[in-house]
Amino acid sequence: MKNKQVAKLLREIGDLLELRDVKFKPYAYKKAAMAIESLSKDVSSIYKEEGLKGLKKISGVGQSIAEKIEEFLKTGKIKYLEKEKKELPVDIDELTAIEGMGVKKVQKLYKKLKVKSVADLKKAIKQKKIRRIAGFGEKSEERMLESMSFVKKTKKRMPIGYIFPIVSDLVKQLKQLKQVQKIDVAGSVRRMKETVGDVDILVATKNPKVVMDSFTKFKGVKRVIAKGATRSSVRLETGIQVDIRVIPLNIYGSALQYFTGSKAHSIAVRKIAMKKGYKLSEYGLFKGKKVIASRTEEEIYRKLGMQCPPPELREDTGEIEAAQKKKLPTLVNPKDIKGDLHVHSKWSDGTNTIKEMAQAYKKAGYKYIAITEHTGSLKIAKALDSKRLLKQVAEIKKINRQVPGIRILSGCEVNIKADGNPDISDKILKQLDIVVAAVHSGFRSNNTKRIIKAMENPNIDIIGHPTGVLIGKRAPYSLNFDNILDAAKSSKTALEINCFPTRMDLGTFHIKEAVDAKVMLAIGTDAHSVDHVRFMASGIGLARRGWCSKGNLLNTMTIERLKKWAR
Ligand code: DGT
Numbered sequence: 001m002k003n004k005q006v007a008k009l010l011r012e013i014g015d016l017l018e019l020r021d022v023k024f025k026p027y028a029y030k031k032a033a034m035a036i037e038s039l040s041k042d043v044s045s046i047y048k049e050e051g052l053k054g055l056k057k058i059s060g061v062g063q064s065i066a067e068k069i070e071e072f073l074k075t076g077k078i079k080y081l082e083k084e085k086k087e088l089p090v091d092i093d094e095l096t097a098i099e100g101m102g103v104k105k106v107q108k109l110y111k112k113l114k115v116k117s118v119a120d121l122k123k124a125i126k127q128k129k130i131r132r133i134a135g136f137g138e139k140s141e142e143r144m145l146e147s148m149s150f151v152k153k154t155k156k157r158m159p160i161g162y163i164f165p166i167v168s169d170l171v172k173q174l175k176q177l178k179q180v181q182k183i184d185v186a187g188s189v190r191r192m193k194e195t196v197g198d199v200d201i202l203v204a205t206k207n208p209k210v211v212m213d214s215f216t217k218f219k220g221v222k223r224v225i226a227k228g229a230t231r232s233s234v235r236l237e238t239g240i241q242v243d244i245r246v247i248p249l250n251i252y253g254s255a256l257q258y259f260t261g262s263k264a265h266s267i268a269v270r271k272i273a274m275k276k277g278y279k280l281s282e283y284g285l286f287k288g289k290k291v292i293a294s295r296t297e298e299e300i301y302r303k304l305g306m307q308c309p310p311p312e313l314r315e316d317t318g319e320i321e322a323a324q325k326k327k328l329p330t331l332v333n334p335k336d337i338k339g340d341l342h343v344h345s346k347w348s349d350g351t352n353t354i355k356e357m358a359q360a361y362k363k364a365g366y367k368y369i370a371i372t373e374h375t376g377s378l379k380i381a382k383a384l385d386s387k388r389l390l391k392q393v394a395e396i397k398k399i400n401r402q403v404p405g406i407r408i409l410s411g412c413e414v415n416i417k418a419d420g421n422p423d424i425s426d427k428i429l430k431q432l433d434i435v436v437a438a439v440h441s442g443f444r445s446n447n448t449k450r451i452i453k454a455m456e457n458p459n460i461d462i463i464g465h466p467t468g469v470l471i472g473k474r475a476p477y478s479l480n481f482d483n484i485l486d487a488a489k490s491s492k493t494a495l496e497i498n499c500f501p502t503r504m505d506l507g508t509f510h511i512k513e514a515v516d517a518k519v520m521l522a523i524g525t526d527a528h529s530v531d532h533v534r535f536m537a538s539g540i541g542l543a544r545r546g547w548c549s550k551g552n553l554l555n556t557m558t559i560e561r562l563k564k565w566a567r
């Protein structure tokens with residue numbers, strides 16, 4: 001899978017064009033990069049099957065971007081990029097990932113201090129050299145260091161939203177082997193954790209050798225790290241490590257329980273087994289030498305006097321006690337979800353038309369979507385002002401007649417200004433069905449006060465990506481979350497579970513706090529193209545990790561109830 005590499009190169013071209021003050025084009029490259037990064041299919045196989053024409057079908061990819069991708073797939077290089085990079089031979093993608101580092105600053109630091117990498121930058125900060133450059137200060141040095149350690153911590157992990165297509169491709173290949181009797185993805189992927197360190201796959205078979213031999217030769221495998229009779233590890237072209245474990249069918253349940261983890265959950269469960277005079281391992285639940293249970297997880301938990309906790313809850317954060325008391329909540333299910341409350345289109349920075357988005361959601365079985373475009377002051381091309389917003393309301397009325405079977409709600413993703421007011425007037429917001437409001441700039445201001453002020457605005461329904469975290473890029477801004485929850489409750493404002501792969505915001509911990517405080521939540525994929533409809537799966541996973549039941553989520557309401565709630 002070359003998607004990540006291609007995306008990185010396109011993003012770099014975008015950055016370099018931005019440096020030259022080229023208008024709009026940088027943006028087109030970045031948009032294409034985002035679309036490719038989140039494709040469910042490998043660009044190289046798209047190219048193999050359909051050539052340049054296939055590439056151009058990817059949303060946001062036109063002739064010239066398609067040609068650059070083709071050049072890379074054929075030669076491993078993009079001449080244009082190589083030439084430009086001679087003047088700025090630095091790791092642009094890595095450096096611009098640091099908070100406050102735009103491409104112009106990257107250039108400045110290269111010219112003045114020969115900073116080429118994050119390691120160079122760190123050294124320069126340690127030597128107090130950055131603060132002496134115009135446009136930087138002591139404060140920016142501090143922020144950069146903070147951001148670097150956050151990036152380092154989260155960068156090695158892959159957002160789960162990007163993992164699914166890769167994993168399902170592997171599972172599909174494995175399922176084609178007739179020797180595979182049963183297969184599951186275990187580990188953090190099964191637990192739907194926001195980010196994944198490596199992928200763990202469990203297979204039951206009578207013929208481990210055939211499974212191992214085929215697995216290590218699969219399409220997409222770059223390197224075999226280890227190959228044994230019962231366990232192997234490979235590195236995929238995408239950089240992801242996959243561990244596979246092969247076992248006989250009769251211990252499938254205990255092995256799945258073990259490899260699902262989390263480690264903390266497993267240790268707690270093993271202690272319960274010990275207290276009952278049993279021993280639990282990946283090979284089964286034993287009393288002395290006698291196997292009591294091993295075929296299914298349910299059977300094992302039952303013998304321990306517990307309910308079987310859904311994998312998403314297995315973090316030892318209260319699920320063990322709840323399972324023992326038989327009081328596990330009924331978590332929200334994919335079939336409960338009726339709509340997506342955060343969707344973009346071509347009107348702002350998305351790559352598909354409203355009609356295309358509506359059709360894609362309809363096909364996926366949804367009853368409604370809210371079109372929530374960026375507004376006013378946000379520094380991206382095509383943010384909507386009041387005039388275009390009203391024009392869109394009229395347009396949506398029209399499209400609603402053209403696409404029956406799904407309702408398109410008019411909305412926006414309005415910016416919360418530093419003073420807590422939205423950057424679109426209330427007179428306009430009042431005319432929309434649903435308003436998401438989010439902080440997009442000025443992260444160092446008092447965000448608690450600012451967000452509370454926004455929640456008190458009766459026209460604002462949902463606070464978008466409430467903590468501002470960007471996985472691998474930006475740490476969450478500081479918030480007094482208890483105060484946020486109080487204000488959300490009293491103002492009847494929902495908090496978003498934004499499940500765009502690099503956001504996943506709110507995260508597990510905050511969602512659970514919101515559920516405990518009975519604050520309403522709203523899943524939004526932040527979809528920017530029809531390919532992003534599938535991000536809902538990780539949003540539901542995340543909601544489940546935070547103990548959400550059907551009643552905790554706006555998305556499970558019928559359109560009538562939702563509209564009433566918003567009013
Ligand atoms: P990750 O890969 O960092 O996203 O997180 P996990 O949970 O997938 O962790 P991983 O891949 O190291 O191990 C997969 C599962 O195997 C883990 O969830 C539980 C089990 N496991 C691994 N090491 C241990 C261990 O030392 N003790 C126990 N009880 N279980 C373990």
Ligand code: CA
Pocket residue numbers: 187188189197198199200
């Ligand atoms: Ca893992």
Ligand code: CA
Pocket residue numbers: 187198199200243
């Ligand atoms: Ca592993």
